[in-house]
Ligand SMILES: Nc1ncnc2c1ncn2[C@@H]1O[C@H](COP(=O)(O)OP(=O)(O)OP(=O)(O)O)[C@@H](O)[C@H]1O
């Protein structure tokens with residue numbers, strides 16, 4: 001966990017991120033993911049530049065910024081999905097639970113189990129709904145049918161999609177609508193019981209109703225999971241998040257409590273962006 | 280471009296497209312129609328009493344009593360033939376030498392023609408080869424042979440500028456005035472009563488083993504051999520090919536070695552099959568000594584090497600076509616790379632992999648060259664599963680070639696050749712059809 005000498009520093013920064021009404025939440029509020037001078041390169045191109053940030057456990061952190069500013073890149077670095085891109089490498093440090101994410105002995109498979117991700121485009125497997133949700137638990141050694149069923153039901157309920165699919169769990173997941181597929185993907189991630197939930201524009205392909213459901217879901221999961229959500233929708237960021245990070249051209253420009261960032265931004269660039277005066 | 284030209288262009292493209300499809304369909308018809316019609320003729324035909332005798336004696340099949348009564352009725356008409364022959368032979372003895380010499384060779388030809396029609400005559404020694412133990416078993420062949428009996432074929436070479444022309448001379452004229460003369464009209468009018476043609480369905484053509492090097496059909500050893508060879512090839516090539524494809528797509532690091540391996544693979548796919556045949560002989564039999572000489576095992580291995588590049592390529596393409604998002608989803612749930620490949624990538628790529636596999640299976644079943652030196656024999660009985668390590672086998676592809684060009688009686692066995700071709704084409708088509716069905720079913724299951 002967090003080393004004691006950095007704790008006071010942490011406490012100070014944490015106060016900045018905490019929205020007033022949540023300062024009293026039980027548990028959480030610890031540093032969960034900590035970046036320090038963390039850069040990400042695609043070949044020679046530096047897509048994320050020396051970012052230092054502190055993401056608190058069981059809080060919702062929103063990431064906003066113009067297209068191509070490195071939001072996805074940063075998010076995908078946390079569960080090492082960038083490993084799939086051969087040209088991608090990092091410098092600086094990124095800690096998860098106090099351990100180096102890019103350390104020599106880090107088990108990325110275990111890391112990804114703890115840091116779940118929901119992608120911008122819904123990506124269910126071409127399997128049945130049940131098998132989709134059970135994929136993770138089975139992977140991690142669960143084979144008891146009854147327990148699997150329990151997990152599937154619980155996850156689907158948490159993702160607010162149980163009522164829509166409970167009578168066709170054996171049907172192929174690709175037959176669901178886009179919004180249903182996205183919630184299914186959330187349920188699939190929840191079934192693994194991760195500690196951190198990374199959401200990369202989870203509602204960009206959804207209609208307002210489905211979007212509202214996902215937002216409700218985030219509200220519900222808040223306090224039990226550390227959630228990071230990338231979004232282009234300012235209202236969404238202000239509705240669901242406790243703190244917000246603003247990226248611009250790979251640089252973390254400002255990171256503050258959401259209420260403060262949207263009403264009283266410190267950086268003029270942030271202000272331009274959130275008021276839409278951005279060119 | 281204005282609308283008018285665009286429309287004309289569209290129309291002409293459509294016309295060209297439809298035209299080329301029609302040409303293709305016609306070409307297919309030209310190939311398939313004779314194969315089907317002649318191939319079916321190997322099983323469904325008008326058979327004679329000689330065919331039924333053959334079935335009785337060689338395969339113990341058919342109704343003995345009925346056959347006995349048929350033979351008796353046929354012999355009643357044949358008796359007159361024997362009688363005429365006997366009378367003429369006596370007459371021949373009494374002729375003066377010059378005349379005797381003139382008739383002897385002609386009579387020998389006539390007698391041979393009758394043997395071809397009716398089988399061995401009374402007093403003949405039993406022939407060694409089964410094919411000479413019976414007369415004509417197929418009615419349309421019997422009609423040809425009857426013509427041979429009634430007319431002697433001669434060649435007109437008077438004009439040396441052009442090729443010789445065939446013409447026919449009636450044999451009955453040659454024997455005018457002798458006691459043999461009545462034979463010819465008698466044969467002509469009573470041939471049906473002597474051979475008793477009737478419609479026959481001879482499934483044994485497919486399920487029997489061959490008698491006297493395919494003289495009467497019986498292609499089961501070939502079908503079984505083809506099956507063993509193709510299946511054996513798949514057994515080696517399919518797992519190996521899929522593993523290689525997984526390695527190429529998932530594990531190989533881009534670099535010199537990798538691109539060398541890939542281009543080697545592509546080159547192998549284009550190597551003529553006879554080269555694989557030579558390789559199989561040199562490598563599997565002479566070097567590795569997987570078997571003493573030709574064997575199903577050596578043939579399967581050779582075919583496997585031949586189809587391996589195709590399987591690898593098909594599997595590679597199928598794996599690369601799996602959306603990247605599946606892989607991301609699986610990994611993000613904490614799956615290992617290997618697990619992702621086994622539980623997500625390969626199942627999603629399965630239709631493509633299977634299609635490649637079945638197409639290769641069809642190719643393995645149809646290729647001749649790779650098995651000439653490694654597995655195929657022209658005549659043989661069906662081998663058991665236990666013999667595949669040591670025994671060679673007849674196989675459709677090789678025996679079609681053999682029967683059409685090397686068999687000493689090739690011209691008389693067209694129906695057997697067509698029957699084999701039809702069987703092979705049917706097997707390959709069925710395989711491809713099953714691939715299509717399988718693919719459709721799996722894709723349907725995956726699309727929900
Ligand atoms: N695989 C890659 N290879 C090379 N460059 C990449 C790759 N992926 C992203 N980039 C570059 O990195 C930068 C950041 O990309 P990223 O996808 O993180 O942006 P983003 O903030 O998520 O944008 P958006 O809002 O459009 O999703 C971009 O300039 C992009 O061109």
Ligand SMILES: [Mg+2]
Pocket residue numbers: 071072073200
């Ligand atoms: Mg993005």
